[in-house]
Amino acid sequence: MRVLQLTPGTGSFHCGSCLRDNALIKALRTRGHDALLLPLYLPLVTDADEANPEQGVRVGGVGLYLQHKFPFFHKLPKFIHRWVNSESTLRWASTKLGMTSARDLGEMTVGSLEGEKGRQWPVWNELVDWICEGANADVICLSNALLIGLAPALKRRTGKPIVCALQGEDAFVDTLIEPYRSQAWALLQENAKHVTKFISPSKFYAEVMSKKLAVGPEAMTVVPNGINFETFLPVRPTQEPPSPTIGYLARMIHGKGLTTLVDAFILLAKKKSIPGARLRIAGTKTEADDKYIAELKKKIREAGFENRVSWEPNLSFENKVQFLHELSVLSVPATYGEAFGLYIAEAQGVGVPVVQPRHGAFPEILEITQGGVICDPDDPQALAVALEELLLDDARRHKMAATAKVNARAHFSATKMAENFEKVLLEVTTTAAKAPQPA
Incomplete structure (x- = not known):
């Protein structure tokens, strides 16, 4: 099975999501799957054995910010895009995490969740184009629900199931100032309709997010996080x-x-x-x-x-x-x-x-x-x-x-996590294969 995992990086410090996803991809490969971990926003910081050291950041956080602020940014010369998305620029930007104003943080979050309707879409669309043209994935996995602004376009254009892990998003969204908090939850609920399956790390959080996202329990599967x-x-x-x-x-x-x-x-x-x-x-x-x-x-x-x-x-x-x-x-x-x-x-x-x-x-x-x-x-x-x-x-x-x-x-363990994760992937890909194809 060809699995594509989209994971935001931190650039300069270890994060639980990066470690979890890195361990998951390596464990899925051990089980015989063709799994690829693709970093977003900032470079990943994991253990010494990174799953995809050859993969650069596909959607740089600096470029995404500039696109949101200046709608013409995507039309600027390519050398400017290469510079703002270079590893050195992104790692510098990672040291400034937490310095963003409350307003900017809310706007950026909502802008990402707006997907094709948002000002950030010209940058995100390049990622979707790459996935459609070259990834050849059987299933696309999102590391957390803050990425599900991508779900409608990915599902429509690839025809593949979309699996979204949950990682404590409510603690972040609920700290946003209004009106962005309410807007973010409304967009999360709308985009959740395009996700094939959500994976929660605990029963507790599955119940929380089932209500927050307005999805039924059948849309949730519990797979505890794992470590190598x-x-x-x-x-x-x-x-x-x-x-x-x-x-x-x-x-x-x-x-x-x-x-x-x-x-x-x-x-x-x-x-x-x-x-x-x-x-x-x-x-x-x-x-x-x-x-x-x-x-x-x-x-x-x-x-x-x-x-x-x-x-x-x-x-x-x-x-x-x-x-x-x-x-x-x-x-x-x-x-x-x-x-x-x-x-x-x-x-x-x-x-x-x-x-x-x-x-x-x-x-x-x-x-x-x-x-x-x-x-x-x-x-x-x-x-x-x-x-x-x-x-x-x-x-x-x-x-x-x-x-x-x-x-x-x-x-x-990472092995146990991959075993449980694999069951979900097989379920959604099997169901997708049996579904009637559009004429």
């Missing part, structure tokens, strides 16, 4: 941390619960029940996050625990893996209902138990892995108590870590 755990070996030998170490691994923002975790750590450190306890904060950081992080650092410094907290932004893949192996427990107490939380599978797959809030997909994941503790959301005191109890009970923590490692690797 073979690449998660430490670069140097590890052992139990000399001091109990709490880790955080996600974007360094309030929404991922970093404020809650910092407040919980301060409460725990003041209690002195776990002498020498440390907090290591890692994950994506952009310029837009600097002010927020500076405020947290000030809070920690004023509490007197600056020397017990480390900040490790934008780790390489190898350093991220090493980081995970050096933790006693991980917590990313997101303030909203996560669709999955790949960092949970990553941590548990190397034997690190987690403490997570009781919402989103977290209870569902931890029921499967039996490798973590659930506590009340947005409550630093409850989080501090849960972390304290786990760190004080070595036997329970070690047993939980061992169980989590086995179960996470059994249920959330």
